[in-house]
Amino acid sequence: MPRAPKRPERYLVRVSAPGFVAGLVIARGFCTEAAPVLRFAEGKSAAWLSGHFQHRGWRAAIVPWQADLLRVDDAPEQPAA
Numbered sequence: 001m002p003r004a005p006k007r008p009e010r011y012l013v014r015v016s017a018p019g020f021v022a023g024l025v026i027a028r029g030f031c032t033e034a035a036p037v038l039r040f041a042e043g044k045s046a047a048w049l050s051g052h053f054q055h056r057g058w059r060a061a062i063v064p065w066q067a068d069l070l071r072v073d074d075a076p077e078q079p080a081a
Helices: 036-041 046-056
Strands: 010-017 020-027 030-034 059-063
Touching: 010 046, 020 036, 020 046, 030 036, 030 046, 046 059
Parallel strands: none
Antiparallel strands: 010 020, 010 059, 020 030
């Protein structure tokens, strides 16, 4: 039986709740970055967050990671003109 593809080491999660939609980044099984409304999630495990989101009635979905979704401080420096 074929195995499901392995999750990437780092991925973006979109959280939808009645009052907001926000994102967070999971790296190596833990939240490393989060939108201000989800700041409590930083440092928590993906498993804990999944249960918490279900308990609150929120929906969470992994967003396909794209190379062009770089943070500003991750982008390569532009040469001076």
